[in-house]
Amino acid sequence: MTSSDIAIDIDNVVKRYGAFTALHGVSMQIHANEFFTLLGPSGCGKTTLLRSIAGFEDVNEGAIRLYGNDIAPLPPHKRPINTVFQQYALFPHMTVTENVMFGLRRSGWSRIEAATRADDVLKLVQLSNFADRKPAQLSGGQQQRVALARALAPRPKVLLLDEPLSALDLKLRQAVRVELKQIQRETGIAFIFVTHDQEEALTMSDRIAVMSSGHVQQIGTPREIYETPINRFVADFIGETNLLNVTVQSVSEGTAQVILPSGHPFSCPAATVNSDGTGHLSVRPERIELCPAGGGDLDVKVESQVYLGTDIQLHTRVADGEKMIVRLQNAQSTILPEIDTVVGLKIEAGAARLLAD
Template identity: 75%
Template sequence: MTKPDVAIDIDHVVKRYGSVTALHNISLDIRQNEFFTLLGPSGCGKTTLLRCIAGFEEVSDGSIALDGSDLTPLPPHKRPINTVFQQYALFPHMTVEENVMFGLLNSGWSKYEAVRRADDMLKLVQLDDFAKRKPTQLSGGQQQRVALARALAPRPKVLLLDEPLSALDLKLRQSVRVQLKQLQRETGIAFIFVTHDQEEALTMSDRIAVMGNGYIQQVGTPKEIYEAPVNRFVADFIGETNLLDVEVISVVDGTASIKLPGGQPFSCPAAAVVNSGKGHLSVRPERMSLCAQEEGDLIATISEQVYLGTDIHVQLLLADGETMAIRLQNSESLSIPEVGKTVGLKLEAGAARLLVD
């Protein structure tokens, strides 16, 4: 059945390589005009899923549909989908314009139409002044934009991007992220972006699917993924977090009553229904502050301070041997007790979250 707002419908997809299952029963709806990111560590299955969408890999079970039409039996060149890879694979003997035109001419476009379309695409990626240059005369970021122009030229319905920023240095990656998101808005098509870089995913995506061990762990907006992880894997992979082993007393209507490592009672949201017993409390480093011992939810000893310019990271040790970290914004008024001092730790209201494995 056609889903009007859905560009790509991934329905119970399984991918096996012999006895190894790389994708376990994956189901996702990727919406029209959405910047959707597949995020996870190496070997989690994100690139395999992207290759299945592109048609470079055949699914073992399940189906993939585009605008309600089953893509599964179609070879890659018959799918209205293009891919930008980590290596841009530009032809070094061709000009920028010829690189963008290449696929169009091979698809039957006239030279006149191909030239006009290439010119439009190079204007879109702000490289029209570089049309007659060779790829070796361009920077890495410019080459990446040529690859994007070439992929967008045939008017694909969906664009797949397999870690296309990984070869760029940090400052260039940060600049290109903004350009890439703007480009997605201007073209009005769905972008499916694969990365292991959490900052890339958080800054560019409309929604993120966090993958681990061939499974979808969680799907949500960047804020949902960061603020409300559903399990320990997601909390630990996205950004920094403190994970404390705690005793669970009860969970009622999504609110957990627990005992902190020092024995203090505490209430917090729970990611899932957890039976009484052990659980993990997730607290982001920026969601805690130092205070007097008697005012703290936890008591800890400062073991290290790390100056990072905009922030100062403070490492702490609890009485039971567990370690914690907090991140404090640097300012003239900031005063941190020296290493070895015992302090209180105050958890921001709503900052802690009870998780299960």
């Protein structure tokens, strides 16, 4: 891969605030034309990394390159990078068009050039019919798209998005996700998106970097992150998973032989293994089938049911006290077991994964 294929190259970046280290030697490459997401809980370092790319934070060690060029010496306004923040900061006294034109005019664009470009980006975000309105006359989703148009107007080489959907309600967030991904495809530039919302990351991203305590835990496609987590943190943070304590008998060529809490032997892929012969079996709730007691991989007692509309969750417990969640599709053919009954659980072949602490 050539430097022209890499929009942002983050090379062993360290960021400290006094005695606190926010980023511990972070390295990653973000491709041109890619929707890349930094995902993690609050305080994991994702926003610090985004601000470092934008130039709002100076790094203590390492380098950040834009298409092969070191951008560390450049102040934020000299970097061909724009940011969309959580707060859209639109000028309330200006129309939508004037808001989009403002930065262009400050950068030396003529009024005619700026107006033409504003028209173009408002078409891109489907707001041409709202060009003469003030921000107060727009919905939250429309204001978000104005902020996006304003950031895209100067034709940045990379667009940074710092949790820009957090102020929207759920249905509007879901709709804007689709629009945002489509806009990224149409512009053909790299979007770097920061969120703590796993569903946002899975539905929008080409690749995801999962972060924790200033470290990158795993980088991969949404499917790779969800299906083949590299450790317990990633498995537990991305979606729902069951983590069963198991005894590891052997590991060979990436396949582990383990003993389940039921005492049954079980074979599964192994990501990482503890040195003491223990581990955690990660099993997604939707990868488990119900069967009669004694007919599966382990027996559980049904404790409760949670109705989710499209799905139904069964909360169950293994004999040794560990909880297991089973997710069943809500269909007319679905037969739910009674509370306090014992049922068997059969783990889908290849669906479980052995992880270390």
